[in-house]
Amino acid sequence: MRKKVLILGLCLLGVTHSLSSKDKKSIPLYKDAKAPIEKRIDDLISRMTLEEKVLQLNQYTLGRNNNVNNVGEEVKKVPSEIGSLIYFDINPELRNSMQKKAMEESRLGIPIIFGYDAIHGFRTIYPISLGQACSWNPGLVEQACAVSAQEARMSGVDWTFSPMIDVARDPRWGRVAEGYGEDPYTNGVFAAASVRGYQGDDMSAENRMAACLKHYVGYGASEAGRDYVYTEISAQTLWDTYLLPYEMGVKAGAATLMSSFNDISGVPGSANPYIMTEILKKRWKHDGFIVSDWGAVEQLKNQGLAATKKDAARYAFNAGLEMDMMSHAYDRHLKELVEEGKVTMAQVDESVRRVLRVKFRLGLFERPYTPVTNEKDRFFRPQSMAVAAQLAAESMVLLKNDNQILPLTNKKKIAVVGPMAKNGWDLLGSWCGHGKDTDVEMLYDGLTAEFGGDAELRYAMGCKPQGNDRSGFAGALDVARWSDVVIVCLGEMLTWSGENASRSTIALPQIQEELVKELKKAGKPVVLVLVNGRPLELNRLEPVSDAILEIWQPGVNGALPMAGILSGRINPSGKLAMTFPYSTGQIPIYYNRRKSGRGHQGFYKDITSDPLYPFGHGLSYTEFKYGTVTPSATKVKRGDKLSAEVTVTNTGSRDGAETVHWFISDPYCSITRPVKELKHFEKQLIKAGETNTFRFDIDLERDFGFVNEDGKRFLEAGEYHILVQGQTVKIELID
Secondary structure, eight states, X not given: OHHHHHHHHHHHHHHHHHHHHHHHHHSXXXXXXXXXXXXXXXXXXXXXXXXXXHHHTXXXXXXXXXXXXXXXXXXXXXXXXXXXXXXXXXXXXXXXXXXXXHHHXXXXXXXXXXXXXXXSOSSSOOOOHHHHXXXXXXXHHHHHHHHHHHHHHHTTOOEEOOOBOOOOOOTTSGGGGGSOOSOHHHHHHHHHHHHHHHHOSXXXXXXXXXXXXXXXXXXXXXXXXXXXXXXXXXXXXXXXXXXXXXXXXXXXXXXXXXXXXXXXXXXXXXXXXXXXXXXXXXXXXXXXXXXXXXXXTGGGTTTTSOSSHHHXXXXXXXXXXXXXXXXXXXXXXXXXXXXXXXXXXXXXXXXHHHHHHHHXXXXXXXXXXXXXXXXXXXXXXXXXXXXXXXXXXXXXXXXXXXXXXXXOOSOOEEEEESTTTTOSGGGXXXXXXXXXXXXXXXXXXXXXXXXXXXXEEEEEOOSOSSSSOOTTHHHHHHHHHHOSEEEEEEXXXXXXXXXXXXXXXXXXXXXXXXXXXXXXXXXXXXXXXXXXXXXXXXXXXXXXXXXXXXXXXXXXXXHHHHHHHHHTSSOOOOOOSSOBOSSGGGOSOOTTOBOOSOXXXXXXXXXXXXXXXXXXXXXXXXXXXXXXXXXXXXXXXXXXXXXXXXXXXXXXXSOEEEEEEEEEEOSSOSSOOBSOEEEEEEEEEEOTTOEEEEEEEEOIIIIIOEEOTTSOEEOOSEEEEEEETTEEEEEXXXX
């Protein structure tokens, strides 16, 4: 009997093994999580029809209709084979419904990648990116991007259209708010930090998402700061100024890039094979994909390149643009272009491969759905709000502090005036994700929390952000006369910066300037607090302000940091990442211009030619004394190692953080170079009375070398300068 049972058991085991082997063989290779990604991609592409491949290269939208009764209808409108959707909701249910359709109703079950513009936060909104750059703290920005990734991924978003790293030197352009200022290297450092924050070591983790470097490339060079317009960029300038941040972001592992709207010297960015194929794919070996900006493929018609949408699809696709965002050019015409031989199947397969590669790396084939959680678990976590507060504090720049009016001590009566004092919405800044004004702590509330126990605060709006209504001036002046000090909160409305927000002047509206002049009649110290998305023209406000604190648009948790700086609880450490012109008429004005043929002439005759506040400007409540910059050698050969050090002593009575900017200059070069170029920066906290050492490890090819019009780096023998805080150290490179 036992023998029969043993035989039966062995037979059943054999049948089970046979069935399991058969089931394993029946599973397509592309669904085998243990198989190498490239083999899975090969297998999947081999099974796809041309129609299925084309749909993978298109991006539609989902979630604009927030009526829950229409969710089913909204999902029905989208083909199950679509490659990507821009997801406008904040909850994963709708996303999961659409993903279920893709996984179960499409023939091959290819998951959708869901994207969204989480530029400086998803729901917990951080300072605008331009403000973040003024912190000079890439590690802190990395933490903020990690929070954004956690909130977005848990809400159903796998992919953010961020960071924006367009070098921008014209503050009339509204999108300066979204980038990291005027310096190429700075944009590159923060690009890399953002990529690390969004993607981490493993994009498939439940709290990470894919990054997207935008706008590739030269968008920030828009003529006269007008959005979307033509840009004239020489090949050499393209390489030495505009491409560097993207190269640094690609090296950091950015999964995707977004093509730019602008026409670059006659070839639009979204149809530019040199940029997208020659540089990005061939030279930099980027293996992710490029998505167009919204409608950018169809806009090739407006730019005068393509006569029809079909032509636009051909130009963009053949140039190397893999995914069409909302032009409906690829979905309508790509199949026909292949059939006509104007696009090859090999090109289609390669583009699909790049899209699928990102989806596999995100883990979407194994975990296509987002776990459903409540908003409390996702948003405004204590550690997230702490990062928001710290980043806001370090982003704020003390521009002026005459007679040490700040910090405010022993002030018993404080007047708080201005249209930004009790204004939550405009503190969020442009591209504020899913932020709400009700999430924002208002400046007045921050001041009350900071000073309320020791002083009495009174408020008057004074005026609205714009218009001609001066009826509130009298009440504001009465409050100012009552006070010991007047805190005036002025600035830009949220809609005045960001996309399609170019302005002919960077001055605040006249009504706001007149309010400060009126308040000055009270004879009390005036502390100006600025809320804005771009550098401002302050030449009329600066003389009537005893102190000026630039807080940018600080997001949801900037009020207490602002108040903490005014009280002295926080020592300001921000420094400008973008020049503040003396007037709009000076634009463009930036620190790393090239030299003039007549350095003693060519200046404005009616105003100064100097900026009001230069790149790197920022005051502290303590004093820092720099020691002598000491290089490891003054003569070097190619391949040698070189470093330089400088000590910085906090000679004041308060602890403070200082950022040391290391510039280089090449006085004479076969291709003329900027007067100086930032190559390294480091921020350290220095306690009162203590001395810290800052070090710059110099790579001669990278830091002393330059780049020609074809992107080839070269290093010439001769004299180089290392520049730090007014010091110049000469280094000789010998053959």
